[in-house]
Amino acid sequence: MQEVTLKQIAEILQISVTTVSKALKDYKDVSPKTKAAVRNLAAKLNYKPNPTALSLRNRETKIIGLIIPEVVHHFFASIIHGVVLEAENHGYLVITLISNDSYELEKQQVALLLDKRVDGILVSLAGSTVHTHHISQIIKKEVPLVMFDKISDEIRCSQVIIDDWQAAFEATEKLILSGCRKIIHLKGPDGPKTSLDRFEGYKDALKKHRIPFHPSYVYTSKNVSIEDGYKLTEQALKDHPDIDAVFCITDLVAAGVHKYCKNHQIKMPEQISIIGFSNWLISELMSPSLSTVDQPGYEMGIRAVNLLIQEIGSKKSDEKSTLQKIVLPTKVLMRETTR
Amino acid sequence: MQEVTLKQIAEILQISVTTVSKALKDYKDVSPKTKAAVRNLAAKLNYKPNPTALSLRNRETKIIGLIIPEVVHHFFASIIHGVVLEAENHGYLVITLISNDSYELEKQQVALLLDKRVDGILVSLAGSTVHTHHISQIIKKEVPLVMFDKISDEIRCSQVIIDDWQAAFEATEKLILSGCRKIIHLKGPDGPKTSLDRFEGYKDALKKHRIPFHPSYVYTSKNVSIEDGYKLTEQALKDHPDIDAVFCITDLVAAGVHKYCKNHQIKMPEQISIIGFSNWLISELMSPSLSTVDQPGYEMGIRAVNLLIQEIGSKKSDEKSTLQKIVLPTKVLMRETTR
DNA sequence: CTGAAAGCGCTTACAG
DNA sequence: CTGAAAGCGCTTACAG
Numbered sequence: 245m246q247e248v249t250l251k252q253i254a255e256i257l258q259i260s261v262t263t264v265s266k267a268l269k270d271y272k273d274v275s276p277k278t279k280a281a282v283r284n285l286a287a288k289l290n291y292k293p294n295p296t297a298l299s300l301r302n303r304e305t306k307i308i309g310l311i312i313p314e315v316v317h318h319f320f321a322s323i324i325h326g327v328v329l330e331a332e333n334h335g336y337l338v339i340t341l342i343s344n345d346s347y348e349l350e351k352q353q354v355a356l357l358l359d360k361r362v363d364g365i366l367v368s369l370a371g372s373t374v375h376t377h378h379i380s381q382i383i384k385k386e387v388p389l390v391m392f393d394k395i396s397d398e399i400r401c402s403q404v405i406i407d408d409w410q411a412a413f414e415a416t417e418k419l420i421l422s423g424c425r426k427i428i429h430l431k432g433p434d435g436p437k438t439s440l441d442r443f444e445g446y447k448d449a450l451k452k453h454r455i456p457f458h459p460s461y462v463y464t465s466k467n468v469s470i471e472d473g474y475k476l477t478e479q480a481l482k483d484h485p486d487i488d489a490v491f492c493i494t495d496l497v498a499a500g501v502h503k504y505c506k507n508h509q510i511k512m513p514e515q516i517s518i519i520g521f522s523n524w525l526i527s528e529l530m531s532p533s534l535s536t537v538d539q540p541g542y543e544m545g546i547r548a549v550n551l552l553i554q555e556i557g558s559k560k561s562d563e564k565s566t567l568q569k570i571v572l573p574t575k576v577l578m579r580e581t582t583r
Numbered sequence: 584m585q586e587v588t589l590k591q592i593a594e595i596l597q598i599s600v601t602t603v604s605k606a607l608k609d610y611k612d613v614s615p616k617t618k619a620a621v622r623n624l625a626a627k628l629n630y631k632p633n634p635t636a637l638s639l640r641n642r643e644t645k646i647i648g649l650i651i652p653e654v655v656h657h658f659f660a661s662i663i664h665g666v667v668l669e670a671e672n673h674g675y676l677v678i679t680l681i682s683n684d685s686y687e688l689e690k691q692q693v694a695l696l697l698d699k700r701v702d703g704i705l706v707s708l709a710g711s712t713v714h715t716h717h718i719s720q721i722i723k724k725e726v727p728l729v730m731f732d733k734i735s736d737e738i739r740c741s742q743v744i745i746d747d748w749q750a751a752f753e754a755t756e757k758l759i760l761s762g763c764r765k766i767i768h769l770k771g772p773d774g775p776k777t778s779l780d781r782f783e784g785y786k787d788a789l790k791k792h793r794i795p796f797h798p799s800y801v802y803t804s805k806n807v808s809i810e811d812g813y814k815l816t817e818q819a820l821k822d823h824p825d826i827d828a829v830f831c832i833t834d835l836v837a838a839g840v841h842k843y844c845k846n847h848q849i850k851m852p853e854q855i856s857i858i859g860f861s862n863w864l865i866s867e868l869m870s871p872s873l874s875t876v877d878q879p880g881y882e883m884g885i886r887a888v889n890l891l892i893q894e895i896g897s898k899k900s901d902e903k904s905t906l907q908k909i910v911l912p913t914k915v916l917m918r919e920t921t922r
Numbered sequence: 923c924t925g926a927a928a929g930c931g932c933t934t935a936c937a938g
Numbered sequence: 939c940t941g942a943a944a945g946c947g948c949t950t951a952c953a954g
Contacts, residue, residue, distance in 0.1 A: 247700075249931060260941045265933060275939055292698045296644065297931035299635040300946045307678070315664045316864075321655045324663075328654075328681055332692075337699060339646070339676045342667055353671075359631045360676060361586075470868075499868050506870060525655075526865045529809075529838050531845060588947060599925045604949060614923055636947035639930045 248291045257281055268293075299361075304560075308336045308552060309357035309365045313345045313394065318495075318524040319541045320368070323392070326545020327366060334553050336363070343370040351378045364388035364552045369396060371436050371468070388555035388565075392548040394436050402555065404548045404570045408438045411537045411574040412445025415519045416491055418535075418576055420453045422583040424489035424517050427455075428480050429462045430473060430501070432493040439493060442521065446491055460484070465497050473500020488516060495520035495527045495536055502530055502581065518581040532580030540572050547572070587628045596620055607632075638700075643899075647675045647891060648696035648704045652684045652733065657834075657863040658880045659707070662731070665884020666705060673892050675702070682709040690717045703727035703891045708735060710775050710807070727894035727904075731887045733775050741894065741907045743887045747777045750876045750913040751784025754858045755830055757874075757915055759792045761922040763828035763856050766794075767819050768801045769812060769840070771832040778832060781860070785830055799823070804836050812839020827855060834859035834866045834875055841869055841920065857920040871919030879911050886911070 250268075254261045259278065267274045267282035268291075285291075299305045308331050312320045324340060331338045339362065343350040350370045357365055358381065365382055368391065376396045382389045383401065392404040419427050429446045432439035443462070450457050463480060465472035473492065477500065480487060492498040498520030505512050512518060512532050520527055520536040527534035547570050558565035589607075593600045598617065606613045606621035607630075624630075638644045647670050651659045663679060670677045678701065682689040689709045696704055697720065704721055707730065715735045721728045722740065731743040758766055768785045771778035782801070789796050802819060804811035812831065816839065819826060831837040837859030844851050851857060851871050859866055859875040866873035886909050897904035 247931095251931075261932085262934085262941050262943095263939090265931095266940090269933085271934095273939060278939080294639075294931050295699050296635060296638040297946090298933090300633075300639055300930090300948090301932050301934095303946075305635065315667075316657065316660045318655065321660045324679070325654045325681060328679055332680070332695075337678045337680075337695070340663070340667055340679050341671070341676075342664060356671075356676070360634055503868070524864075526868050529842070529865050530868050531870050586947095590947075600948085601925050601927095601950085602923085605924090608949085610950095612923060617923080633947050636930090637949090639932090639946090640948050640950095642930075 247294065248286075248289045249294070250291075253282060253285055253289065253291060257285060304363050304556075305361055306336055307360070307362045308338050308549070309360070309362040310338050310340045311343055311350060311353050311357070311365070311367045312340070313343050313368060313370045315340075315342050318526075319393075319522045319539055322541030323368070323545040323548075326542040326547075327549050328545075330546045330549040331553075334549070336549075336553065345371040347372045347374065354378045354382060358382065358385060358387065362387070364390070364556050366548050366552060367391050369394040369436065371433055374435055386559070388552055388559055390548050390552045390555070392544055394438055396437065400567060402551045402565075402568045402570075404544050404551065404572065406539055406544075406572050406574045408441035409445040409448070411521070411539075411576070412442035412491070413449045414445075414574075415521070415537055415576050416446045416449035417453070418578060418582065419489045419491060419517055419519060420449060420455065422513075422517065424583075425455060426484065426487040427461065427489040427491060428484070428487050430465050430476050430480075430490060430492045430497050431462055432468050433464065433466060442493060461487070465493060468494055468497060470496055470500040470503065473497035473502075474504045475500075477501045477504040490516060490518050492518065492520045495522050495524040495534060498534055498536070498581075499526055499530065502534060512581045513583045517583060519576070523577060527579070535579045535582040536577050538575045538577050540574070544572055586633065587625075587630045588633070589630075592621065592624055592628065592630060596624060643702050643895075644700055645675055646699070646701045647677050647888070648699070648701040649677050649679045650682055650689060650692050650696070650704070650706045651679070652682050652707060652709045654679075654681050657865075658732075658861045658878055661880030662707070662884040662887075665881040666888050667884075669885045669888040670892075673888070675888075675892065684710040686711045686713065693717045693721060697721065697724060697726065701726070703729070703895050705887050705891055706730050708733040708775065710772055713774055725898070727891055727898055729887050729891045729894070731883055733777055735776065739906060741890045741904075741909075743883050743890065743909045743911065745878055745883075745911050745913045747780035748784040748787070750860070750878075750915070751781035751830070752788045753784075753913075753915050754860070754876055755785045755788035756792070757917060757921065758828045758830060758856055758858060759788060759794065761852075761856065764794060765823065765826040766800065766828040766830060767823070767826050769804050769815050769819075769829060769831045769836050770801055771807050772803065772805055781832060800826070804832060807833055807836060809835055809839040809842065812836035812841075813843045814839075816840045816843040829855060829857050831857065831859045834861050834863040834873060837873055837875070837920075838865055838869065841873060851920045852922045856922060858915070862916060866918070874918045874921040875916050877914045877916050879913070883911055 250264045254264045267279045341353040389401045463476045523538040527536045555565045589603045593603045606618045680692040728740045802815045862877040866875045894904045
């Protein structure tokens with residue numbers, strides 16, 4: 245590889261490394277003549293400063309770490325896109341790690357990023373994460389941290405989220421306003437706050453419209469998968485043959501409900517209305533197309549990076565950074581699985 | 584942040600940095616007593632070597648660069664997953680960059696990774712990439728390189744691909760064997776080799792079965808999008824009302840065909856059979872479900888990383904590495920849009 | 923068995 | 939205007 249170094253330029257020009265470095269950084273105490281000579285040669289040799297040496301000296305890597313639960317996932321893939329693009333625009337590169345929704349992996353990955361001395365970390369929690377001690381470690385080490393989507397209120401850091409409660413409330417209300425009364429909720433596991441908030445939104449919408457809440461109308465999808473959606477629909481219909489709507493934790497689960505209905509000639513939305521969550525590409529293409537909640541992943545990624553870079557900046561200039569909480573708007577998309 | 588350094592340990596123990604370093608690396612010329620003392624203290628202080636310092640000394644970053652055309656894309660997201668996971672298993676971290684199918688961005692990104700001194704680079708070419716000079720730069724700088732999926736034959740490097748010709752041949756043949764005779768092909772732009780190979784496979788399958796090839800049966804999808812699929816189907820039916828099948832460059836385009844047929848009450852597969860490519864999640868969920876070619880993204884990512892790490896290894900030990908070409912098997916999945 | 927020295931590639935306070 | 943020196947955190951050939 246043999247990259248060009250300051251030393252080589254200095255030797256060719258018969259001057260000191262110091263002067264070369266200063267000339268390249270446009271210090272005023274270098275003669276215009278020397279400056280020109282150095283710059284010409286540097287350009288000619290295509291000199292690029294060794295970022296590793298810079299990192300060691302400046303104590304910054306210009307690398308951001310990103311930990312997400314999944315990647316083959318419309319919402320999270322959109323987030324990666326936003327993060328990588330925006331980071332690049334600000335001169336940062338992104339190391340992506342995938343926790344695969346595992347608490348253990350997530351812990352290891354946090355340690356990995358910390359050891360690597362990244363300049364900041366972006367985290368969306370794994371579904372199975374219960375304790376957040378590993379996340380506090382990030383703060384304790386004074387590494388800038390921004391959490392997005394799957395956050396924990398135990399951690400004091402900037403956040404970019406959607407209002408899951410609100411979104412679920414609106415989705416459930418749409419179902420109610422369209423005439424549904426026996427509304428099942430296929431919720432996610434109990435760990436993630438997003439899951440809990442959506443569940444609360446569902447309950448509160450029922451309450452507002454004076455529809456009694458039945459705990460037996462709520463089923464938990466452990467794997468948040470198509471299969472879960474399918475099986476839970478089967479179970480729900482066995483338990484309550486007269487249900488008229490299903491609100492799901494995510495489109496993947498809703499796709500399972502959809503499939504079940506299709507296989508069993510249950511008409512959507514006439515017999516059963518369905519609303520999913522996240523607006524995966526699949527939801528638009530199913531037939532009937534799936535009503536869902538649009539969740540702005542790409543923008544979330546961009547905003548999260550911006551907050552993080554801001555914090556990295558304040559840390560460098562020793563300012564105290566104020567914690568920010570950005571709540572992005574969502575929108576219920578009423579398509580063909582709702583009336 | 585203030586991380587623990589060798590110096591600190593040395594000071595506390597009143598010995599030299601050299602000895603601390605050696606003790607930690609288990610050099611035999613350090614007394615067991617000293618070793619134990621150093622190790623205990625290091626463990627207690629949770630000492631981690633500064634990777635930046637290591638990089639500077641060892642001339643390796645333990646970082647791999649990955650450039651892909653898209654990320655909100657089932658196949659490429661699967662690849663990221665495989666790459667990140669396998670790299671992690673081998674002690675490497677991955678910097679992901681997204682070219683957004685732009686030649687210009689791809690060029691910049693290659694330069695970015697080279698400047699960053701990553702230990703190796705994984706590339707899948709942008710759709711709009713015509714010249715490969717920027718890729719040759721990687722080889723010229725002697726940075727290990729592996730290309731996958733969207734490769735260029737102009738570049739001499741290890742590759743992980745599928746046999747696009749073969750896959751397209753088989754898909755088209757299935758269509759023929761099921762009785763179709765007027766088979767449209769919605770191909771991709773002319774740049775990418777994958778596009779070209781699939782087109783050839785289509786033609787050769789026709790030839791084998793003595794079905795005349797009509798250039799007018801072939802349409803080019805510029806954006807490789809659902810919209811393109813929709814519009815081109817409309818055009819194709821105007822030009823040739825009697826077509827009985829469509830083979831598409833990818834599932835996204837096939838989804839457009841599917842949508843058009845649905846909207847116009849054209850029965851699939853009775854009136855028109857469709858086969859897509861890549862086995863996106865959507866293909867399974869559409870109804871009728873889309874027949875397609877399964878393309879092993881996750882495995883491709885794993886294999887690509889393994890090849891790359893192998894090359895990084897040979898480079899370090901100054902061996903000459905032999906170029907490898909891995910061709911992963913594909914499978915035509917016959918679902919409901921084919922007879 | 924221990925440690926001073928040199929070096930990876932850079933920057934900057936300081937002396938001249 | 940120029941450059942020697944020190945230092946970022948580590949490793950290793952070498953001397954003792």
